[in-house]
């Protein structure tokens with residue numbers, strides 16, 4: 001059962017005040033708040049277990065190693081990866097993409113092509129630009145349409161036997177568009193291209209089965225799914241992780257080191273140099289347990305209800321509203337502008353009323369260039385938000401609009 005009162009009580013920050021008003025937190029696409037049991041697990045790890053992992057014979061080290069590897073298995077199960085060693089811990093989506101792009105910069109050659117999309121976050125653009133600069137490969141971009149969906153016909157035309165990897169997001173952080181990644185993966189595989197999915201916005205909202213999708217790589221960040229910052233994962237098919245060169249050199253990732261030659265550790269350790277974010281990894285698993293105790297289908301249904309309610313109410317009650325991103329398949333993100341009002345001014349005024357939204361380009365400048373705007377205001381909902389908060393938000397936006405006009 002989806003019990004909104006219980007869920008809200010799980011998140012201590014939701015009872016604080018901002019500028020003497022109850023906090024309304026609508027910046028969930030940037031980062032989500034943390035439930036008490038995640039905070040407790042973090043404190044408990046450092047209070048009772050803290051030790052370095054994988055090396056120690058002592059009890060604390062073994063306990064920490066077990067918990068960390070259990071968390072890897074939780075991620076494996078959550079995304080239905082075939083093997084736990086296909087799940088690498090990283091510090092987040094950005095590092096996951098860089099790991100793959102850096103590896104590909106050594107596999108790509110002049111004449112090869114990397115295909116991304118107009119809807120990408122900068123972290124799924126810049127690493128591929130770097131990989132193309134280093135390798136001489138060419139960056140191609142799937143165009144977008146006015147409603148914020150991808151131009152799938154253009155995508156098919158851009159695919160060729162030159163395409164070596166297609167890297168797209170599952171859900172756009174700026175517009176909320178849910179991309180048809182199944183079709184993208186199937187078509188890309190027909191030309192033998194690998195596919196990387198940036199799942200940063202999907203992980204807390206959509207059930208993911210990497211084997212059913214058959215994607216080659218899937219990336220996500222803990223902090224967008226109720227876990228701490230500084231931890232995330234990269235799923236990679238064993239075949240690809242074997243083929244990619246190591247990302248960073250250091251402790252943990254080696255089998256044997258001499259000054260002449262180093263051999264690398266087996267997966268996943270080949271890609272996990274140095275002491276990782278042990279507490280973060282363990283607590284990532286706790287956050288997954290929390291999400292699964294509520295259930296992604298229930299979360300998605302509730303967030304859809306919030307999206308529908310907010311979209312209708314905003315359209316009815318806010319004059320001169322323009323919503324960017326109106327694709328049929330959409331997650332709970334509303335990017336908008338109001339007449340000539342600057343999104344930054346709007347965000348600043350409603351912050352005074354206790355409401356947190358994001359303003360600006362959302363690390364997606366190409367999307368802003370497409371719409372020929374500097375930025376948008378963005379409200380993004382999580383499972384702990386309510387229709388009452390949406391009412392408060394709409395009233396605050398109306399008030400800001402009166403002040404600014």
Ligand SMILES: *Cc1c(COP(=O)(O)O)cnc(C)c1O
Pocket residue numbers: 029030091092093094095121123124169171172173198199200201221224
């Ligand atoms: C947040 C986000 C990223 C970057 O994630 P980090 O946690 O900052 O590494 C990449 N892609 C999308 C779609 C995002 O929303």
